[in-house]
Amino acid sequence: MNVLLVSPHFPPNYRYFAFALRAQGANVLGVGDVGVWELGDDLRGAMADYVHVPDMYNRRDDLFRAVESLIHRHGDIHRVESHNEHWLEHDALIREKFNIWGQRPADLLRNRRKLGMKDCFRNAGVPVAPAELVTSKKQAVDFAKRVGFPLILKPDVGVGASGAKKVNTIEELEAAIDPIQPDTVIEKFVRGNIVTYDGLTDHDGKIVFETSHKYSAGIMEIVQNRLIFHYYNFREIPEELLGDGRRAVEAFGIRERFFHFEFFELPTGEYYGLEVNVRPPGGFTMDMMNWSADIDLYNTWARIALHGSCELEYERKYHVAHVGRRDEARYRLHHDQIMRDLGVAFVHHPIMPRLWAPVMGDTVYILGDAELSKLEAAMERVEAVV
Numbered sequence: 001m002n003v004l005l006v007s008p009h010f011p012p013n014y015r016y017f018a019f020a021l022r023a024q025g026a027n028v029l030g031v032g033d034v035g036v037w038e039l040g041d042d043l044r045g046a047m048a049d050y051v052h053v054p055d056m057y058n059r060r061d062d063l064f065r066a067v068e069s070l071i072h073r074h075g076d077i078h079r080v081e082s083h084n085e086h087w088l089e090h091d092a093l094i095r096e097k098f099n100i101w102g103q104r105p106a107d108l109l110r111n112r113r114k115l116g117m118k119d120c121f122r123n124a125g126v127p128v129a130p131a132e133l134v135t136s137k138k139q140a141v142d143f144a145k146r147v148g149f150p151l152i153l154k155p156d157v158g159v160g161a162s163g164a165k166k167v168n169t170i171e172e173l174e175a176a177i178d179p180i181q182p183d184t185v186i187e188k189f190v191r192g193n194i195v196t197y198d199g200l201t202d203h204d205g206k207i208v209f210e211t212s213h214k215y216s217a218g219i220m221e222i223v224q225n226r227l228i229f230h231y232y233n234f235r236e237i238p239e240e241l242l243g244d245g246r247r248a249v250e251a252f253g254i255r256e257r258f259f260h261f262e263f264f265e266l267p268t269g270e271y272y273g274l275e276v277n278v279r280p281p282g283g284f285t286m287d288m289m290n291w292s293a294d295i296d297l298y299n300t301w302a303r304i305a306l307h308g309s310c311e312l313e314y315e316r317k318y319h320v321a322h323v324g325r326r327d328e329a330r331y332r333l334h335h336d337q338i339m340r341d342l343g344v345a346f347v348h349h350p351i352m353p354r355l356w357a358p359v360m361g362d363t364v365y366i367l368g369d370a371e372l373s374k375l376e377a378a379m380e381r382v383e384a385v386v
Contacts, residue, residue, distance in 0.1 A: 001025075001026050001027065001078045001079070001306055002026070002027045002070075002074050002075060002076065002077045003021050003027070003028055003029065003077070003078065003079045003080075003081070003305060003306075004029045004030070004031065004067065004070065004077045004079070004080045004081075005017060005021075005028065005029070005030045005031075005047075005081060005082065006030075006031055006032070006080065006081065006084070006087045006090060006091055007031075007032045007033065007082050007084060007086075007087055008030045008032060008039070008043060008047070008050075009032055009034055009038070009039050009040075009043060010084070010353075011353060011356075012351075013284065013286060013287055013350075014083055014084070014286075015040070015042065015046070016298040017081075017083065017298050017301065018030070018043055018046040018047060019042070019046050020296070020298040020301070020302035021046075021302045021305070021306070022047075023299070023302070024299070024303055024306050026305070027074060028046055028047045028048060029047060029048060029049050029070050029074060029077065030043075030047045030049070030050040030051070031050070031051045031056065031063065031067065032050070032052065032053070032056075033054055033055065033056050033057070034052065036050050036052055048074065049073060049074060051066040051069060053066045057087075057090070060090070060093065063090065063094070064094070064097060067094055067097075067098060071098065077098060077100055078100065078101070079100065079101070079102065079305050080094050080095050080100050080102060081102075081305070082279075083258065083279050083280055084279060085277055085279055085282075088103075088108065088112065088278070088279065089108060092105045092107065102256070103257070110252065111254075111276055111277075111278045112157050113156050114131065114154065114155075114157075114158075114185050114187075115131065115133060115156060115185060117273070117275055117276055118131060118273070120248070120251045120252050120276075121251070121273030124244070124247040124248045124251035124252075124273075125244075126244045126247065126248055126263075126271065126272070126273040127270065127271075127272050127273070128272055128273045129187050129188040129189075129190045129264075129272060130143075130146075130147050130187070130188045131185050131187035132185070133156065133183070133185055133186075134153070134177055134180055134184040134185065134186050135180075136180070137174060137180070140173060140177055140186050141170060141173065141174070143186055144170060144173055144186075149168050149169065149189075150166055150167065150168050150189035151166070151167050151173065151186055151188060151189055152164055152165070152166055152167075152186070152187045152220075153166075153167060153173075153176055153177070153184055153185070153186055153187075154184070154185055155181075155184065155185070156183040156184070156185050157183065166189060166220070190264045190266070190274075191264075191266075191267075192265050192272065193215070193264070193265040194215040194217075194219075194262055194263070194264060194265070195212060195213065195215070195238075195262075195263050195265045195271070196212055196213045196214075196215075196260060196261060196262050196263070196281060197210065197211075197212050197237070197242070197245030197259075197261040197263065198210070198211050198213065198258075198259065198260050198261070198281045198285070199211060199245075199249075199259055200257070200259070200297060200300065200304070201254050201255055201256060201257060202255075202256060202304050202308060202310060203256045203304060203308035203309060204309070205249070205250065205253070205254060205255045206309070207246065207249060208309075208310055208311075208312050209289070209293075209295070209297060209300065209314065210242075210245070210246075211233050211234070211237065211289055211292065211293075211316060212237040212241060212242075212245070213231050213233045213234070213281070213285070214231060214233075214234065215229075215231045216228075216229055216230045216231060217229065219359055222359055223358050223359055226326055226328075226358075228323075228324060228325065228329070228361070228383050229322075229324045229359065229360065229361055230321055230322060230324065230379050230383065231321065231322055232319050232320060232321035232322070232372075232375060232379070233288065233292050233316065233319055233320055234316075234319070235292075235316045235319055235370075235372075236316075240269065240270075240271060241263060241265075241271055244263065244271050245261055245263075248273065252276055254278060256304055256308075257278050257279070258278070258280040258281075258301070259276065259277070259278055259279075260276065260277040260278075260279065260281040260282075261273070261274075261275075261276050262274040262275050262276075280297075282356070282359075282360075283322060283356055283359075283360045284322060284364065285322070287348075287350075287366070288320040288321075288322065288366060289320075291318065291320050291346070291348075291368055292316050292317065292318050292319070292368070293314040293315060293316050293318075294314075294317060295312065318345060318346075318368040318369060318370055319368065319369060319371075319375045320366065320367070321367045321368070321375055321378075321379055322360070322364060322365075322366055323361075323364065323365045323366075323367060323379050323382045323383060324352075324360050324361015324362070324363070324364050325361050325363040325364070325365075325382070325383075326361060326362055327363070329385050330385055330386040331382075331383075331384065331385055331386065332381070332384040332385065332386055333381055333382060333384065335349070338365055338381075338382055342367065342378045342381065342382070343374065343378065344368060344374055344375060344378045345368050345369045345370065346368045346369075347365060347366070347367055347368075348365070348366040349363075349364070349365055349366075350364060350366065352364050365382055367379065367382070
């Protein structure tokens with residue numbers, strides 16, 4: 001079976017998808033925007049072939065020619081995947097052009113566009129914040145008068161805080177949409193904690209793995225204010241969130257894919273659907289999910305890609321937290337103290353890619369413990385400033 005990985009080198013931990021596919025017997029192919037000698041010996045060794053396309057994001061014909069060359073040398077390609085939001089549209093275009101199974105461009109209308117997501121959430125019985133596409137200044141002002149402030153303006157297609165802006169008055173709104181940017185969505189601001197429902201489905205859409213995380217703040221607030229950011233998983237997913245998440249997976253038709261749903265948790269205990277990403281949750285969350293349950297989701301996905309299903313027995317044994325730090329802050333604990341003296345079950349210190357730093361932190365520590373109280377105390381110590 002030929003499996004094409006798009007940009008297999010980034011993020012760095014995603015090279016484990018190539019290793020897992022190779023171990024399962026796949027013929028692993030790659031296409032990426034870095035030279036083959038930049039991949040590293042381990043990733044090069046896991047792939048049977050690789051084509052370098054310097055500007056494959058913008059020069060799609062070059063990307064298609066690269067895929068054609070791989071098909072000429074190895075035969076039909078059976079799966080294409082990047083697991084990366086940046087490349088999801090390109091993955092879908094490759095599948096459509098070469099008639100490969102999986103998500104196509106038409107599917108992106110419901111799982112990458114904010115308004116399409118809201119329709120699917122509603123079909124799943126999950127409440128959402130009122131929102132509209134901005135077509136005129138009058139329409140936006142009428143919407144504001146109808147639902148009230150604050151409001152969020154954001155692109156219909158975008159991830160996290162990308163392009164998002166909060167407005168609190170009519171004057172701020174009118175200034176923010178002068179001129180109106182194409183495909184701008186106006187949405188009622190919802191006050192609540194952000195929690196997630198994350199996991200993996202098999203070929204038939206059966207949920208093979210599921211978990212949930214809680215964020216310390218919203219992504220927009222983190223990026224705009226350079227907040228210290230942490231998040232951690234629940235060992236037991238709240239019952240209502242679990243039900244909303246499972247119905248959402250079905251409504252979005254997620255098959256043979258990782259998923260990452262974000263919800264607002266209201267003070268009432270109700271959950272509002274925020275958005276979905278049909279790929280693994282970002283940062284080091286793939287590894288955090290693995291460590292939380294002593295499993296290997298890279299291998300689980302590879303088995304599903306090759307065989308359609310995989311029975312995975314697991315127990316979420318640990319709460320695992322990501323704790324980010326900012327370069328400009330002065331902290332009470334230095335690195336050696338964190339690695340040696342936190343008193344939790346384990347601590348990891350992966351290298352943070354600079355691309356992730358605005359959201360995830362300039363430096364990161366991954367902490368794990370079976371007891372949430374111990375983990376929260378450790379997070380507080382890591383974040384404590386002078």
